Amino acid sequence: MRVEFRIVQFVANPFSGLCFPVAALVRDADGDVRVVVPTNTLDAHRLGSQKAANALLSMAKDLAELRSFDRLPRHFGPHFTLSAPQPAPSERPHQWVLETVFAATPRASGVRSPS
DSSP: OOOEEEEEEEEEETTTTEEEEEEEEEEOTTSOEEEEEESSOOOHHHHSSHHHHHHHHHTHHHHHTOOOSSOOOGGGGGGEEEOOOEEOOSSSHHHHHHHHHTTTSSSEEEEEOOO
């Protein structure tokens, strides 16, 4: 199986199309899916409103527990989207995605493994 990742984007304003990458799903060669999440959180100022910040914060636990590479759960509604699958290097794909996708973040967290 190909090693791939998909970016989970939070749509802060559906009218303007303003969206932010908030996590990444990484499927390794064995087909296992893990979530990579940066440690810094987007605040109301960066998201454009307190309402958007609250919406994102309320979904933080659900984001960390994602297991499907193919789709987001229905309750994520229109506020979250998935990018198309993209290839990742087969060696240390989770770390590569963390360092590449979230390189602009001050400090990124590790990988969220299935519990």
